[in-house]
Amino acid sequence: MRIRVVNPNTTASMTAAIGRAAAAVVGPGTVVEAVQPTMGPASIESHYEEALAVPGLLEQIAAGERDGVDATVVACFGDPGIDAARELASGPVIGIAEGAYRTAVLLGRRFGVVTTLARTTGRARELAERYGCAALLTEVRACEVPVLRLEDPTSGARDLVVAECREVIANGADAVVLGCAGMADFCASVSEEIGAPVVDGVSATTLLAESLVRLGLTTGKHGEYAPPPPKPFSGALASFALADARVTVGGGRMTSLGSVTVDEGLAPADLVLRAQRAWVDGAFRPASVVVRDGRIVSVGPVDAVANGQRDETVPDGHVLLPGLVDTHVHVNEPGRTEWEGFASATRAAALGGVTTIIDMPLNSIPATVDVPALAVKRASAAGRVAVDVGFWGGAVPGNAGSLGDLHDAGVFGFKCFTAPSGVDEFPHLDPGALRQAIGEVAALDALLIVHAEDPEHLVDHDALGGRYRDFLATRPAQAERSAIARVIDGARETGARVHVLHLSDAGALPMIRAAKDDGVRITVETCPPLPGVRGRVDPGRSHRVQVLPADP
Incomplete structure (x- = not known):
């Protein structure tokens, strides 16, 4: 609040x-x-x-x-x-x-x-x-x-x-x-x-x-x-004129409530964008978008009267779209900035039409598992970002019982692994620690996002051969199904909100669907590489393409 x-x-x-x-x-x-x-x-x-x-x-x-x-x-x-x-x-x-x-x-x-x-x-x-x-x-x-x-x-x-x-x-x-x-x-x-x-x-x-x-x-x-009621204002009060309808933007889409004919707000807008094709309310239509102090404050007819310092029209043949939100980004700064830092990550996001990223808690050093680490992460981002940035917190064995502090400090939720994460500073949760984290998140009414693989069903990476099929064999489908079942059980017992990350096993979908039908607060995602990796990579070739969990 x-x-x-x-x-x-x-x-x-x-x-x-x-x-x-x-x-x-x-x-x-x-x-x-x-x-x-x-x-x-x-x-x-x-x-x-x-x-x-x-x-x-x-x-x-x-x-x-x-x-x-x-x-x-x-x-x-x-x-x-x-x-x-x-x-x-x-x-x-x-x-x-x-x-x-x-x-x-x-x-x-x-x-x-x-x-x-x-x-x-x-x-x-x-x-x-x-x-x-x-x-x-x-x-x-x-x-x-x-x-x-x-x-x-x-x-x-x-x-x-x-x-x-x-x-x-x-x-x-x-x-x-x-x-x-x-x-x-x-x-x-x-x-x-x-x-x-x-x-x-x-x-x-x-x-x-x-x-x-x-x-x-x-x-x-x-x-x-x-x-x-809308009416013109003059002189020093001209900027206090209001629109005839309130307009909001939310949920990753532009939304208009009513017909806006005058720019809403109490100060001149920074920018007015007009387009013959804008994606509004789930359809393409002519529209104007008014931006003030870095925020969209109104969406209205393309010919709306608006008081803007800049008034630009999108060229014919181009489409005006809402910015995308990418909730799964590993920026890696500080500590592994050579992999990816805030400057390069956010510029790349902006070039791709992504206007908000939520940074994952691991790969950076320190990992975002306590409030001081979050402060370090924020300080590293300050002055280096080209888009809006938020942060996930991490749930690891060492911070059980203290997730509330991170939540109060502003993280969007918590990520955990149920199998080794690949970096020593972000250890995974065993079944008991996972259940404890789910209960703690439920008490906060926060969100737990889970990299769900059961290490009991994984084969050690040292067993990898030189071919992609050898890599796939180390990540069997049962590894995901077993871990997801534990997540569902914990969410059912506590009422927690949980989300399964980058699902690769389509065979896990029936249990997730059944849990949702039972009232479990669970959601799931896949990501673009997974549905097509198997069809585009020759199993006999080298395993340069690796996605975890692997697409079986």
Whole structure:
């Protein structure tokens, strides 16, 4: 899950503090992205500043939509632009005032607010009325500390906040709400010092947003918060014009939802591509594709009006296709870069129309079997890639029980071998270790991809003769079938998601099909060389062509 926490002002140090507060409370697997606008005031302490912060805030909401975030927190106690943000976003959007108020009412019969300046107290009361909490609000007190002084440890700001919080409790409140995102760092220590619940809106609202996503709930889109109607904007706001339909791209294919006539988004596009033959929704048709910040943001009619820095037409006779995703790539860097490195692998992928690769965890040194090794792999890729790159983690005997750390660090799933992998630093799993890995992956609801061969049925490579048929004889069909049967048994017992890599034995398909029919979460692949290797290679010739598992 990804939660975007937007600080509507432009002070980076405050954004970092807000991000720390939010990240400290989320559960495993939830990533917090703390961001701020590229334009707007350094702090928000007036209606004027709040109004001018909203365009930058909405740019960040739109960017989050393009990036696929699951929920958004608006980290300013005035909840600026909250209604407009809910119109733009598909996921939940919550302001920290609302999140804090709704938390405080669960902690006692009455609560008070401590904010920064007296001029902001009216907004705090107004929001309590809006959110149905006014009858429970005892008072709103100001410590008369400007927002940016909250970050200065020599300013005495914390002591002033503590004093006002004590007064709130003394005047009959059961809990205190801190009325500024810049107070997030104070919350725990102030609560301990005054002996009463103190609510920080950033952390409370982040948890609320996370809970809504886990419940599968989001903003209703059939009434007031439906997407805004399309209409032209002029002058400095021209780039804020919206399309008449939301458009997404996913699943390896271009998808259009509705008829797009104007480029969606809040900033000029980097590129508009037009083609008479584009593959969209499973068919060829004329289309335009709009790219902003490296991402496709809309797919529409070929003659759609779009605001792009470059507008190009694909030549007649050419076809515009979605980029391919290759989930099985051995880049081998670092450690064996002479075999293949990120620079050459990703350039080759791009030339072949592959725009994303997922790198396998072995052949590189170190193998990607723990978080430090993943960090080394990422550092090796940095600045050297021509396409998007993701990483598989490895399941080996030495990292049993710690796959969750790799999962949290961002690997797409885990690969294991049930027979020797060919490199010493990536040992295979015996039947007991395989069952343990399957159970661990099931608990994470991750994916285990398996090179499935049973070493009990393999012949040692030293027995290879000089002919291809001799090589084939070392990899009998029963080696795959036996290993796949163990994978199926483990997945059936645990409910794990498993995937059999590069199947070469068609005789294993009936057991895989039967398992799927029984509800086992198993998938299988082959790869282009396998179905035709036997027909194209003379069994009597040398074994220069070797594919494992071998095609019997």
